[in-house]
Amino acid sequence: xxxNQLTIHELQGKIKSGKTSAVQIAESVFKRIDAVExxxxxxxxxxxxxxxxAAKKADDDIKKGNIKQLTGIPIAxxxxxxxxxxxxxxxxxxxxxxxxPYNATVVEKLSAAGAVFVGKANMDEFAMGxxxxxxxxxxxxxxxxxxxxxxxxxxGSAAAVAADECIASIGSDTGGSIRQPAALCGIVGLKPxxxxxxxxxxxxxxxxxxxxxxxxxxxxDCAIMMNVLAGYDSRESTSVQAEVPDxxxxxxxxxxxxxxxxxxxxxxxxxDPEVSSAIKKAISxxxxxxxxxxxxxxxxxxxxxxxxxxxxxxxxSSNLARYDGVKYGFRTAEARDLLDMYKKTRTQGFGAEVKRxxxxxxxxxxxxxxxxxxxxxxxxxxxxxxxxEEALKKCDIILTPTxxxxxxxxxxxxxxxxxxxxxxxxxxxxxxxxxxxxSVPCGFTAxxxxxxxxxxxxxxxxxxxxxxxxxxxxxxxxxxxxPQL
Amino acid sequence: MEFETxxxxxxxxxxxxxxxxxxxxxxxxxxxxxxxxxxxxxxMPGVLPVLNKKVVEFAMKMALATNCLINKSCSYARKxxxxxxxxxxxxxxxxxxxxxxxxxxxxxVDGVQKKIGITRIHMEExxxxxxxxxxxxxxxxxxxxxxxxxxxxxxxxxxxxxEEAADYLKRLHEILVYLEICDGNMEEGSFRCDANxxxxxxxxxxxxxxxxxxxxxxxRNVQRALEYEVKRQQYLVENGGKVVQxxxxxxxxxxxxxxxxxxxxxxxxxxxxxxxxxxxIVDDTWVEKIAKELPxxxxxxxxxxxKDYQIPAYDAGVLTVDKALAGYFEDVVKLCxxxxxxxxxxxxxxxxxxxxxxxxxxxxxxxxTALAEMICLIEDGTISGKMAKDIVEEMYKTGKDPxxxxxxxxxxxxxxxxxxxxxxxxxxxxxPNQLKDYRGGKDKLFGFFVGQVMKATQGKANxxxxxxxxxxxxxx
Numbered sequence: 001x002x003x004n005q006l007t008i009h010e011l012q013g014k015i016k017s018g019k020t021s022a023v024q025i026a027e028s029v030f031k032r033i034d035a036v037e038x039x040x041x042x043x044x045x046x047x048x049x050x051x052x053x054a055a056k057k058a059d060d061d062i063k064k065g066n067i068k069q070l071t072g073i074p075i076a077x078x079x080x081x082x083x084x085x086x087x088x089x090x091x092x093x094x095x096x097x098x099x100x101p102y103n104a105t106v107v108e109k110l111s112a113a114g115a116v117f118v119g120k121a122n123m124d125e126f127a128m129g130x131x132x133x134x135x136x137x138x139x140x141x142x143x144x145x146x147x148x149x150x151x152x153x154x155x156g157s158a159a160a161v162a163a164d165e166c167i168a169s170i171g172s173d174t175g176g177s178i179r180q181p182a183a184l185c186g187i188v189g190l191k192p193x194x195x196x197x198x199x200x201x202x203x204x205x206x207x208x209x210x211x212x213x214x215x216x217x218x219x220x221d222c223a224i225m226m227n228v229l230a231g232y233d234s235r236e237s238t239s240v241q242a243e244v245p246d247x248x249x250x251x252x253x254x255x256x257x258x259x260x261x262x263x264x265x266x267x268x269x270x271x272d273p274e275v276s277s278a279i280k281k282a283i284s285x286x287x288x289x290x291x292x293x294x295x296x297x298x299x300x301x302x303x304x305x306x307x308x309x310x311x312x313x314x315x316x317s318s319n320l321a322r323y324d325g326v327k328y329g330f331r332t333a334e335a336r337d338l339l340d341m342y343k344k345t346r347t348q349g350f351g352a353e354v355k356r357x358x359x360x361x362x363x364x365x366x367x368x369x370x371x372x373x374x375x376x377x378x379x380x381x382x383x384x385x386x387x388x389e390e391a392l393k394k395c396d397i398i399l400t401p402t403x404x405x406x407x408x409x410x411x412x413x414x415x416x417x418x419x420x421x422x423x424x425x426x427x428x429x430x431x432x433x434x435x436x437x438x439s440v441p442c443g444f445t446a447x448x449x450x451x452x453x454x455x456x457x458x459x460x461x462x463x464x465x466x467x468x469x470x471x472x473x474x475x476x477x478x479x480x481x482x483p484q485l
Numbered sequence: 486m487e488f489e490t491x492x493x494x495x496x497x498x499x500x501x502x503x504x505x506x507x508x509x510x511x512x513x514x515x516x517x518x519x520x521x522x523x524x525x526x527x528x529m530p531g532v533l534p535v536l537n538k539k540v541v542e543f544a545m546k547m548a549l550a551t552n553c554l555i556n557k558s559c560s561y562a563r564k565x566x567x568x569x570x571x572x573x574x575x576x577x578x579x580x581x582x583x584x585x586x587x588x589x590x591x592x593x594v595d596g597v598q599k600k601i602g603i604t605r606i607h608m609e610e611x612x613x614x615x616x617x618x619x620x621x622x623x624x625x626x627x628x629x630x631x632x633x634x635x636x637x638x639x640x641x642x643x644x645x646x647x648e649e650a651a652d653y654l655k656r657l658h659e660i661l662v663y664l665e666i667c668d669g670n671m672e673e674g675s676f677r678c679d680a681n682x683x684x685x686x687x688x689x690x691x692x693x694x695x696x697x698x699x700x701x702x703x704x705r706n707v708q709r710a711l712e713y714e715v716k717r718q719q720y721l722v723e724n725g726g727k728v729v730q731x732x733x734x735x736x737x738x739x740x741x742x743x744x745x746x747x748x749x750x751x752x753x754x755x756x757x758x759x760x761x762x763x764x765x766i767v768d769d770t771w772v773e774k775i776a777k778e779l780p781x782x783x784x785x786x787x788x789x790x791x792k793d794y795q796i797p798a799y800d801a802g803v804l805t806v807d808k809a810l811a812g813y814f815e816d817v818v819k820l821c822x823x824x825x826x827x828x829x830x831x832x833x834x835x836x837x838x839x840x841x842x843x844x845x846x847x848x849x850x851x852x853x854t855a856l857a858e859m860i861c862l863i864e865d866g867t868i869s870g871k872m873a874k875d876i877v878e879e880m881y882k883t884g885k886d887p888x889x890x891x892x893x894x895x896x897x898x899x900x901x902x903x904x905x906x907x908x909x910x911x912x913x914x915x916x917p918n919q920l921k922d923y924r925g926g927k928d929k930l931f932g933f934f935v936g937q938v939m940k941a942t943q944g945k946a947n948x949x950x951x952x953x954x955x956x957x958x959x960x961x
Contacts, residue, residue, distance in 0.1 A: 082531045095530065102524055104531060203530040208760035236533050237762050315760055318563050321574020322528040326626065342567055365565070365755035374757055 003028035004164045005482065008073050008221040011167065015062060015072055022058035022072025025167075026051050026116055029074040033118075033165050036485045039146055042160035044079045044089055044137045046119040054116040061114065069228050071114030076160040076169035079120035080127055081212065082201040083107055090203045091125040091135040091153075094323045094330045094349030104201020105233045106170060106212050113228045118166045122156030125351045126320065127177055127205040129153050130423045133414055134353045141410070142185060143483035144449055148407040151181030151423075154215070158185040161215045162483060168225055169215045174205050175308055176402075176427025178213045179439035183402035183452020186441045186481075188216045188469065190226065191427075193459045194434035195240035198233035204319040206312035207238075209431040219440065219470040223247035226462060242460050250467040256290030258468065261395030265301035266426055272405040278443040278451040279401045285476045286399065291468070296394055298387040303380050304429040305421060310364045310377035311432070316354075317361030323349060356417065385433040392435075392458045397468050400426050402439040402452035430456055438465040441478055448481075486723070488684040490715050491692055492650045493642035496657055497635050498667040499611065499675035500543045505632035506610050507534030507577065512634070514673055518616070518627040526613075526631045528572030533761050536561075540634040541765055543666040544584050544608050545775045547636055550660050550782055551603050553588030555772055559607075560764040565755045569626050570613040578609035578637075580756040582764070590660070591784065592652050601653050602641030611635050642681065642692065647711035651704050654678055658704075659783045663808045671702050678707055683728065684718045693718070694728040698742060701735045710735040714742050786811055794824035803832050810836075810846045813853050820857030823864060830856060830877065838881045850884040851877070859887040867891070868898050869948050900947045902954065905938070908946075909958050912937045923959055934959060 003011065003025045014020040030048055037043060051074065058072035082088045082100035084107075089095045103111070110117075124134040132140040132155025140155040142148040143163035150159040154171030158181035161169050171178040173191035182189025190213045197212045204210060214225035226247040233239045262283065267276070283293055325331035325345030332348055335341035350358070364373035391398060403423060413420040430437040435456055442453040453472075457464045505512055508525035524532045548555050562580035588603035613628040638657060644650045658676060661667035669676045678701060683693035698714055701707045713735075718728050732751070733742040781789070783805050790801035790811075805811045810831070817827040835856065839849060859876060862868045868876065868891065879890045891897055899905060912934065913920050923930040938951050 088530070090530065098530065100524075100529065100531070102529075102532070199531075200533050201531040204761075206760075235535060237535055238760075314757060318565050318575050318755070318757070321565060321567065322530070322572060324567060324569075324574060326569045327527055327572055328529070338569065362755065365757050367753045367755075370755075370757070 002032070002164070004032045004074075004167070006167070007217045008070065008167055008224050011073060012067075016067060022055040022062065022116060023052065025072055026055035026074055026118075029118055029164075029166055032163070036143075036163050037165060039141060039485060040143055040159050040163050040165065041138055041140050042121055042156045042163060042165050043076070043119040044091070044122050044135075044156070045087060047086065047117050050086075051116050051118055058114055058116060068112075068114040069224060070110060073115055073168065074118045074166050075110060075115045076118045076121045076157055076166040077107065078123050078154050078157045078169070078171045080123060080172050080203045081107055081170060082203065083117070083120065086120070088120065088203065089137070090127070091123040091137060092350065092354070093136040094345070095203075096136065096330060098329045100201070102201060105198035105235060106229055107201065109228055109231075110170070115228075118160070121154070121160055121169060124153035124155070124177075125354050126203070126316070127153040127172055127174055127210075128316070128353050128357055130176070130180060130420050131408075131410075131413065132156060132181075133410065134351050136351060139410055142407045143485060144186065145407065145447075147409055148449070149184070149410055151184035151403075151407065153177040153181075155181050157215050158182055158187060158189065161185070161187050161217060163485060164482070168217070168221055170212060171215055172202055172205075172210055172212050173427075173431065174209045174211075174312060175431050176424040178215065179402050179427050179430075179437055179452070179454055180424055182215055182439040183441075183454075184407040184450065186444075186450025186452075188219055188222045188438065188440050190214055190222050190438040190462065190465065191430060191436060192226070192230065192462055193240075193436045194431075195238050196242070196436070196460065196462065197229045198231070198236050198239055200233055200235040204315075206315040207319060208315060209308075209312060211431070219466060219473050220248070220251045222438070222469070223251050223466045226466070230462070240460075245463050247463055247466050250463045251470045252474070253467050253471070254290055255286070255468050255471045258291045258397060259395040260286055260291045260293045260468075261296035261391055261398045262293050263296050263298045263301070263391065263398060263400060265298050266400040270404055271401060272445075274445040275401050275403070275405060275451050279453055282442040282453050282472065282476065283399065285472060286468070289471050289475045291397075293399070294395060296391045296398065298384075298391055298429070300380065300384045300387050301429060304384060304432060305425060307377045307380045307384065307432060308428045309360065309421060310373050311381060313357040313361030314364045314374050314377075315361070317358045317365065320350075320354070320358055325349070353417070381432050384429055388429070388433040388435055388456070389458075396457070397464060398456040400454045400456070402426060402454040406445050406449035406451055426454060435459055436462045436465055438469050440469045440472060442472075442476065443478060444481065487687045488719055488722075489687045489689075490646055491642045491683050491685065491695075492644040492647070492711060493681045494640045494644070494650060494653060495679045495681070496638040496640075496654065497677040498547075498638065498657075498661050498669075500540055500634040500636060500666050501668060502537060502539045502543060502634055504537055506537050506540045506608070506634035507632055510632065514675070516629050518625065519629060522628040522631065526572065526628045528574070534577060534759075536762060536765070537634065540608055541584070541767070542775055543634070543664075544606060544636045545767070545772065546664045546666055546779060547638065547661065548585030548588065548606050549772070549776055549779055550664055551588040551590055551606070551638070551657075553585035553603060553606055555585045555767055556582065557768070558582065558764045558766050559584045561608075561759040561762045562756045563759045566752050568612070569624070570615050570628075570631070572613070572628060572631060576610060576612065577759055577762070579607035581758075583607035584765075584767075590653065590656050592649060592656060594649060594652075599649070601643045601649075604639040604641055606636055606638050609635050609637060642683075647708045647715065650680060650711055651708040654704055654707055656783075659806060663780060663783055665780075671704070674702070677702070680707065680711055682711055682714050682718070684715060684722065694730050696728065696730070696742070697732045699732060699734050699745070706735060706737060709740065710742060713740060717742065780808070783808075794818060794828070796824050796828045800828045800832060803836075804828060807846060813846050813849070816853030817857045817860070820854060821860040821864075823860055826860050826863070827857070830860060834874070834877050835881075838878075850882075851880045855880055855886045862887055862891070866898060866900055866947055866949075868896065869944075871944060871948070872896055872898065896945065898947045899942050899945045900950060902950065905942075905946060905950060905954055906958070908941050909934075909938060909954055912941060913958065920959070924961060931955065931959070
């Protein structure tokens, strides 16, 4: 196996025993990128020079015996997290030239842990999309089938890990943007509890739903990444001062006696039969591992999509008001006056999906409509949150499919936003409730497309997610496959 | 038809915190453009606001000083609109859940205490400033003011004349400055006022249609703008017209108000709770702690001055307009034990000198100790009141204490009866005709003799003693 194909914990073993160096690992990743990036297009920008310099520094540290949690590990960053001195575009024309003078907190934490940044990964514009097709910089392709989408919005981050163009990556999840692409690319993706990982430096889409999380090749790597990412940040008011456990301790523990809730509302018509059968198989693995599956109900599930598509666009319409051409980013070349500059800058700078959501959100907050839309949606959101609280009194973990179907074809849903929105139907409720969720691979379709399963837990119970995901990973014995590129 | 005026005011006061409301930038006025601006001020992608606790505490002080109820929980909302001085495209303010509500202040209207209701006090961030280039077709943005904390104090429509409105504004100003939470500078915009004004036929219960007035940057302009607007509305109604709901700008040069935008053109601010900030929980312990930090407020001080120092209400009013002035007065009284004399000297000469130079009492060259010493010297007869007038002027000019000036100029009062008797005798001898006339019943000539004695003694004679001696000696 090539170095770039290994996991974080495997590479750490090799680094510690002196069998490889950070530079060798980085070179192996960039060699792979040279070979497959043209087909996959996982990245908006590569940071080869910076990465090799960081790898050299990592090797110096290694020589001194100073080996930290991610020393020498090549990591990709979704281009939504701000990187000091390095363009951060959010997949948009309007930020195509924006260079932040600060790092996101997660970038600082990863950097302090010794990570080597490979590049900025492609994404749907402002994280609005489920396929990475709305990026101003072109579509990312699913490494398992280049005709298909990798999922989104963190499609670049997921594809980069799946194609071994990095070892792990960072994504953000507002309605499923980590878990859905993780499922469609056959890797592990975790959305932490709202408030667990700092949002400082994460370009905001919907502030009350956004959360940063990791993509990894296996569950143990997920735990390692969470050890670095989680924790209180005084620069964020919604950051929570809760104790952060060592997530690695949950890896390899069994789940004997755990109750696993299977919500009936998530096993509906319209689920792809291959997804359905993979999940059924997975449930039996969970039961064999000592888990007891019980039927539960999340009665307000049918409203999740509607609530999400009011709250998220409403917040986005306000969050994206700052892109006005005045201070940074794209400004139209031809403006008669101030109003004309605003209009043209935003007309030319934003893509169709972003404009659609700005309009929906603006409408939902308008005088005369606020009560019927935003306020009502906020009230129903509280009910959805209560559904989960009630359900999680009866069980330790909730199990669902991550997505209703495997990866669909590029262009298949771009003309039908509602169809596109439906691909997040199983992931959206998690963000509305603020609870953590993880997607783990649970098999392949006959045509070789990955399928993902989602576990959900109560607030700040990421440890439980890692424990069950790790138990499942161990007992399911899903065959190790790599995409053929 | 007789009309009644109805006025409500919205006052914005910049708070004197060291740093801004949601970041660590300095709030100092007058720095080079954009020298107090960070990524949070600039509304850069991904940055987040973190509330400055001091802002809440300063706002709580105003809420307590104006008898408001402080809500146990309040939260921030976004007010959305596009403007180049607003980098995020929204202002963080408070909307559905303000910090405090249901307060009041009292005004003295024709000797009667009138209660003016305060609807709410809420916290928000200030916007930046646009600087327009006169020679080029573009404008600059200075974001130093962006994020400077403000409180907005919204009154009930309880004022019935422009004069009352101006008086209410002065009361608020006084309280803010007393609390040391706002410098009250209207010209620099740290204290700003918008007014809602309408008229209605006297006796009618329903309010008339209101106009909102903006751009009045002094107490005087607030009153003038309101007076103009009331007349404009009356003229409209009396001539069959209708007042329309709109925002009007005061034009100081023309002394008129002009329509800025109609109700139809008004912004839809699309307020909604700011998801980046959590609710502020204010418990009783916190309120009690802040209440303990409140200084004596102007109204209480005024009442105490009248009661404790037995000075007229008018004097108390003048002396308490400024907390430092009131403090100065009290320092003088403590050392000279003659409150009315102290009040006269402070209100008369000291304030006159200061006003002439637009100087603040904090920078007064005459220390309270020196003024008290001078008053004591009058009272023990060392100097006359007339001499004191010159001495106090010299004290102001030089900053010297009164004894030094008296010694330098040999200004000690002549209180020696023998010496004065000799001088009087000389004057009587030199003016036999006048003496005759006086003794013949021309009482008015007494003043002539006083003048002569003062002239002969270069004004140093003790006036009371001169009076007594002259009466005795002129009578023969």
